[in-house]
Amino acid sequence: MSANLLEQTRAWHEEVERLERLIVKDLQRDAKPHKERLHQYHRVNNMVESIVGTCGKLVEIYEDKDNARKDEIAALGGQSANGQNNYFSAFYDRLKEIRDYHRRHPSARVVDEGEDAEDLLKEEPWIEFSGEEAHGRYLDLHELYNSYLNSKFGHSIEYSAYLEEFSQTHKITRNHKLSKQYREYISHLTEYLRSFFQRTQPLQDLDKIFAKVEADFEPSWEAGTVDGWEDKGLGNGQASITQEPTIDIEDYDSIEELMELGPERLKDALASLGLKSGGTARQRAERLFLTKSTPLDELDRKHFAKGYQPAQKKTEQEIAQQMQISREVALAESQMQRLCELLNEAIEETKAHVGRKQALTYEEMEAEREEEEVQAESESDDDDQQIYNPLKLPMGWDGKPIPYWLYKLHGLGQEFKCEICGNNSYWGRRAFERHFKEWRHQHGMRCLGIPNTKNFHEITSIKDARALWEKIQERQGVNKWRPDLEEEYEDQDGNVYNKKTFADLQRQGLI
Numbered sequence: 001m002s003a004n005l006l007e008q009t010r011a012w013h014e015e016v017e018r019l020e021r022l023i024v025k026d027l028q029r030d031a032k033p034h035k036e037r038l039h040q041y042h043r044v045n046n047m048v049e050s051i052v053g054t055c056g057k058l059v060e061i062y063e064d065k066d067n068a069r070k071d072e073i074a075a076l077g078g079q080s081a082n083g084q085n086n087y088f089s090a091f092y093d094r095l096k097e098i099r100d101y102h103r104r105h106p107s108a109r110v111v112d113e114g115e116d117a118e119d120l121l122k123e124e125p126w127i128e129f130s131g132e133e134a135h136g137r138y139l140d141l142h143e144l145y146n147s148y149l150n151s152k153f154g155h156s157i158e159y160s161a162y163l164e165e166f167s168q169t170h171k172i173t174r175n176h177k178l179s180k181q182y183r184e185y186i187s188h189l190t191e192y193l194r195s196f197f198q199r200t201q202p203l204q205d206l207d208k209i210f211a212k213v214e215a216d217f218e219p220s221w222e223a224g225t226v227d228g229w230e231d232k233g234l235g236n237g238q239a240s241i242t243q244e245p246t247i248d249i250e251d252y253d254s255i256e257e258l259m260e261l262g263p264e265r266l267k268d269a270l271a272s273l274g275l276k277s278g279g280t281a282r283q284r285a286e287r288l289f290l291t292k293s294t295p296l297d298e299l300d301r302k303h304f305a306k307g308y309q310p311a312q313k314k315t316e317q318e319i320a321q322q323m324q325i326s327r328e329v330a331l332a333e334s335q336m337q338r339l340c341e342l343l344n345e346a347i348e349e350t351k352a353h354v355g356r357k358q359a360l361t362y363e364e365m366e367a368e369r370e371e372e373e374v375q376a377e378s379e380s381d382d383d384d385q386q387i388y389n390p391l392k393l394p395m396g397w398d399g400k401p402i403p404y405w406l407y408k409l410h411g412l413g414q415e416f417k418c419e420i421c422g423n424n425s426y427w428g429r430r431a432f433e434r435h436f437k438e439w440r441h442q443h444g445m446r447c448l449g450i451p452n453t454k455n456f457h458e459i460t461s462i463k464d465a466r467a468l469w470e471k472i473q474e475r476q477g478v479n480k481w482r483p484d485l486e487e488e489y490e491d492q493d494g495n496v497y498n499k500k501t502f503a504d505l506q507r508q509g510l511i
Helices: 002-027 034-063 068-076 087-104 117-121 142-149 159-165 180-200 206-223 235-242 255-259 263-273 281-293 316-342 344-359 362-379 404-409 429-437 439-448 462-478 499-507
Strands: 415-418 424-427 488-490 496-498
Touching: 002 034, 002 068, 002 117, 142 159, 142 180, 159 344, 180 206, 180 316, 206 316, 255 281, 263 281, 316 344, 362 404, 415 429, 424 429, 429 439, 439 462, 488 499, 496 499
Parallel strands: none
Antiparallel strands: 415 424, 488 496
């Protein structure tokens, strides 16, 4: 290899430059579909890894620990072992070696800038996803969900509720967090989220992100400010030794004074010490008053609650071991929380996807599955190819048919016609109700000479609109002041007439 070291160096430099150009060209392409964008990320990541590996080999050559590069450069000058210069002989020997090298290594040929570039940019790297993950769109936490249900720290909930709670580790008690079962669970959960993040976002440097998480975690842990771990995990082990009652017994001189505090406060104070908290207020006060003159470890066992075990003082080695376990669990929780922040969009889409599946019937699920298969096939076709839409679904914002479940949810298969709008059709109840405030309907109402008020909501027939308008006008006319009929006049005999009748009688001389 040393005889062709410079040629190998040149070939590796050329390969690095070629991959860099391909990366730029690939990233300049606008990959809209999720699957195509995911393949783009993995293609670029594979090329970056190839560049890193090649650069590592180049660094070894330039370090030249065995002086092979130095000797080959000297040989190019025609210097032989005896110090004589023979330029032409060295040139032709070198040319022969280069030809032999390329004959043995045809893959090291010079590649033109545009050669095979399109084929490489169309490559679809293999990415392993489960069926539930749908090529990285959703999380598949079913295995961890089953582990959660079968654990001591978990409880029976639906999978949709688990998606809301799996990142809320503060709801789990300290005793459960220090158990081996929980440590394995949080480790598997973090590992899965890490694997999913690397498969869906391969260009992100996860090691750098975790290094920052650990760097931020260390000072918080030393200061005791990690959320839920302020005592560094020693709270449960040391609580029964150092815990004080909620009532300072030294401030009270008699049982009667304690009774004035009430039975509930006495119950809390007894429970904090591990004593029985039942009985009347006097019995509770008497039991608590015993602790003023007698230490807890000397009290009769009959005063303690059932199942109470006095805490045994731990050795320094046991305390250090417990602190180490607590630190590992707290760090794993911090890493898991950071991954949840990075995967927030995928988690929210998973929640929506699971909720949507629960609301679908079997037929709708089958129709949606077939539609997804058709869309997956159409994504790989050219953009100018006609979109396959056998159900004639409306187009979404991305220029593709909307999902079948959304089509059924909004009732887009139901047609509403409006005669006032010129027999224009509106598909779906939402579009129909919205059109009453749109310009087309308002223009039609103005042409009819009818105000577009709430009274005419849901009226689409011209005949019905006119009939309603006439009825409204008649009703408004009844409420108007009509002096001919409603203005009253009285004659000399005290008879009351309206204005029209009184005028007629007066003209006839009857009044």
